[in-house]
Amino acid sequence: MENPSINIKQLAKALNLSTSTISRAFRNNSDINPDTKEKILAKAKELNYHPNLYASSLREKTTNTIAIVLPELANNFFSQAVKGIEQVTRAHQYHTLVYVTDSSYEKEQSIVENLLNGRVDGMIISATGEGKKNAHITNIIKKKIPLVFFDRVYDEYALPKIINNDYQSSYQATKDLIERGAEKIAFLVIDKEHSIGRKRLEGYLDALKEFNISIDNQLIVECDNDREISFYIIENLIKKMKPDAILTAVERLAVVSYRVCHANKIRIPEEVKIIGFSSLEIADLLNPSLSTITQPAFKMGQKAAQQLFGILKSTHLEENFAPIELKSEIIHRESTRKI
Template sequence: MSQVNIKKLAAALGLSTSTVSRAFRNNNDINPQTKERILQMAETLGYSPNIYASNLRESKSKTIAIIIPEFGNNFFSQAIKGIEQQARANGYHTLIYVTEDDVNQEAAFVRALCNGRVEGVVMSASGEGLKHSHLSMLKEKKVPLVFFDRCYEDVDATCVTGNDYDSSYAATRHLIENGCKRIVYLVVNKKISIGKIRMQGYRDALKDAGVPYDETFVIECTNDKDEIYATLKDAMNRLKPDGAFASVERLAMASLRLCQNEGINIPEDFKLICFSCLEIADMLNPPLSTVKQPAFEMGEKAAEVLFEALSRREVITKKQLIYLPSIIIPRKSTTFINR
């Protein structure tokens, strides 16, 4: 039996090759019933289209890049699912790059992507620098960019993010209303956009409750597990806090571990709440109060904005912030104890 090609498939269906081609490209300008008939016949005859070669002829990679600061955070794994769902729906593939919160690594990835490998980029910023000129290369190469969660204020692009200020204010207020007076703010990088915004929510909640702000209660940590533990232990010994608002999940996990090792009872002696998409937060000991972000929806919306830009052949996306609300889920780690 001779090999089936697109011409033979089209002849078997009594259709043009362009109609058959549109079916495999997931185009919107083809009747759904016709598309289904084409796909069924292709399966019957054992035809598989060479989409990659076709894309090369049209100078399209049908691929987008996802650039994230880290993998070790449930937020990013859920956001990636949202991005990839949109990519599949649009007939695209994804490439994932992890910067480890290093803006220089981020720049290296962006430079590598400017060779035509991808048509667009969805990115969560790694860290603040004086300039982010590497991202201007994307505009020069006509590769649109959309930020999610973290962005650079000096870069013109859409950013899909959470209502971090309101959420941080509410989380801090929650600790205060449950009896905390010495609340530390735990952060990995207070210079990135979300670090600054979340810290402002923390500060304003203290101010409105009449609790003095003390800069020494802002505990900045690295990404190294051992260094985080040492920093938190030193802060607990020096400051004697009765509560903590962790801006990222890993700092809450380290706090739980420290309290367990040091015999600090939660919530009797110390209360804890954090930003987290951890699905087993309710199974921890004690169950952890969280600010749950719409991670999947954030990734989904960011990708949706990117594909809209690609469909309109836009070189850049509109500079705007799209906010998606988070919710506070109180659990035992912040329970008020009546002494």
């Protein structure tokens, strides 16, 4: 008499394996040991197990494509992060779709909502709209689409996050400026409410407090994504407040600060020292060479993709993930040279 069919849980129990391992064997995944696969298929035949491949495909709706949603691509950090992501996706024989929000919360919402129709298997996002009601992120979770944040994150969600030691890097860079003779340090940021802006501001403030330097809110300046607007904001800051050092929370503000100084014949580092969070590959070729807080952008991209594929290869989504924090490297060049 023929054995009745069994389900995947019963087969997994008989082999002392997880259901995800059983599923990978029948999906012909490359990440399963050939001997294990052969053992599974033999046992399935013995026990009369037949996987419901149609139901599996409906459940998974796989496209072998992931989406990368970024505030911008002009920033060298993001272009390097994308390279890291794509190295991992290629290894898994997946494709990537890159979307740029131009730092617009509304555009991020629109992009994500358009992706919820099953066009991608997962998403990697560097966030734009912190502090808002992020219904689009909640919808991703409801649809059980794997999601990983990197760099700029929504703290309120217990999702995988790849971040930098932003606070410590900013604290150390500010401390270095003080030890190089700076007493009036300006902090430039695009949005101090963002996770990265907030943490970098906290590091700056705590370093000033440690050295008993009074905090002047006029030296904490929010700039704009538009370079021309930022030019005039920074120019007014330098003319009015005359800082002897500038710490920029993002790369573009360091570049604009250079342009302001060159346009106004302000000598770097003699009159003002400059250091910024930047992955600019030609930082050492600028005149003078730019001191940077360099994030491991490529590695962050790799880690984000690895986290995503870890979820994609699993049969369930975990509810809690501890953030993975990577360390930036502070590289002092001519722009912070001690006079």
